[in-house]
Amino acid sequence: MSDVTAIGELLIDFIEYGVSDQGNPLFEANPGGAPCNVLAMLSKMGKKTTFIGKVGDDMFGKQLKDALVETNVGTEGLCYDKEIHTTLAYVHKTPDGDRDFSFYRQPGADIRLTKEDINAEIIKDSKLFHFGSLSLTDEPVKTATLHAIEVAKSAGITVSFDPNLREPLWDSLDKAKEEIERGMALCDILKISDNEIKWITGISDYDEAILALAKKYPNIKVLFLTLGKEGSKAYCNGVTAFAPTFPKKVVETTGAGDTFMGMTLNQLLDEGLENIGNLSEETLTRILTLSNVTAGLITTRKGALRVMPDKAEIENYLKENNIEL
Numbered sequence: 577m578s579d580v581t582a583i584g585e586l587l588i589d590f591i592e593y594g595v596s597d598q599g600n601p602l603f604e605a606n607p608g609g610a611p612c613n614v615l616a617m618l619s620k621m622g623k624k625t626t627f628i629g630k631v632g633d634d635m636f637g638k639q640l641k642d643a644l645v646e647t648n649v650g651t652e653g654l655c656y657d658k659e660i661h662t663t664l665a666y667v668h669k670t671p672d673g674d675r676d677f678s679f680y681r682q683p684g685a686d687i688r689l690t691k692e693d694i695n696a697e698i699i700k701d702s703k704l705f706h707f708g709s710l711s712l713t714d715e716p717v718k719t720a721t722l723h724a725i726e727v728a729k730s731a732g733i734t735v736s737f738d739p740n741l742r743e744p745l746w747d748s749l750d751k752a753k754e755e756i757e758r759g760m761a762l763c764d765i766l767k768i769s770d771n772e773i774k775w776i777t778g779i780s781d782y783d784e785a786i787l788a789l790a791k792k793y794p795n796i797k798v799l800f801l802t803l804g805k806e807g808s809k810a811y812c813n814g815v816t817a818f819a820p821t822f823p824k825k826v827v828e829t830t831g832a833g834d835t836f837m838g839m840t841l842n843q844l845l846d847e848g849l850e851n852i853g854n855l856s857e858e859t860l861t862r863i864l865t866l867s868n869v870t871a872g873l874i875t876t877r878k879g880a881l882r883v884m885p886d887k888a889e890i891e892n893y894l895k896e897n898n899i900e901l
Contacts, residue, residue: 581699583653584711586612588606588636589605589606592668606830607643608879612629613838613884616881620647620838625650626653627650627653630689632656632662641654653695653698665680686717696727699731700728700733706735709759713745725762734849738766739769739772741775760789760793768800798812800837809864813853831881835874847859847863869890873893
């Protein structure tokens with residue numbers, strides 16, 4: 577049995593790595609894709625994970641499979657497309673520290689995953705099923721994803737969702753909102769970012785926005801809100817919690833939200849998924865604190881999937897900074 581199975585995109589993130597002697601930008605081909613980043617973090621914490629998705633039958637597809645094997649993410653659900661190449665994303669760091677994404681995905685292999693590609697037994701043999709909105713942008717992967725969610729819910733498996741909005745991949749923001757709201761109506765655990773919750777609710781006050789989502793989607797047992805350098809919040813059955821971030825020298829922020837999600841799911845598994853609807857403020861604060869620390873550590877390096885923090889690194893940081901959980 578897998579602790580967590582995830583469906584979605586597995587791609588190459590080309591991340592800026594300086595300039596050449598001629599002044600041209602240099603890029604490093606990093607394995608990426610939000611669902612797999614989440615699984616890689618979980619695997620670092622000793623959880624058994626499995627990925628469902630599709631890559632091209634090309635050099636990048638082989639690199640990505642090798643990366644999953646290296647990080648102990650199960651590849652039983654990985655498929656190859658012999659006609660369409662692996663999806664690529666170029667990540668440009670803006671002067672304010674944020675990122676711009678340029679995707680090469682029309683088409684890309686990840687959106688070619690079909691319902692028939694999915695082995696339902698992989699999902700049924702999991703404790704938790706995770707997905708994001710990038711596998712809801714196009715067909716046939718949208719139908720495949722909704723089918724996988726239906727399999728999970730029919731089997732009584734806990735479902736988690738991270739919208740992870742990437743505007744360039746949607747035909748319109750109206751369509752993005754429709755599909756992300758569909759995802760929120762199907763999940764038990766939601767992780768959402770500050771800009772996403774403002775956009776989806778139209779409410780600028782975070783506490784009011786959280787309450788609005790909790791009221792609209794009573795199926796969500798626990799909600800996590802990431803606030804970038806301002807920390808994170810959580811809401812569970814009327815109980816709220818907050819934890820700050822901790823100072824680190826930021827190199828690159830790609831994968832920070834995925835790392836947060838992975839560590840959060842790791843802790844929820846440790847707490848027992850049957851308890852996620854009744855978490856105390858103390859427990860929520862501890863979860864947020866550890867997830868913030870772990871997400872912060874990933875920002876001190878380039879890449880994500882292959883370089884997730886391990887237990888020793890996390891414990892050393894907690895000790896060196898006198899952080900009590």
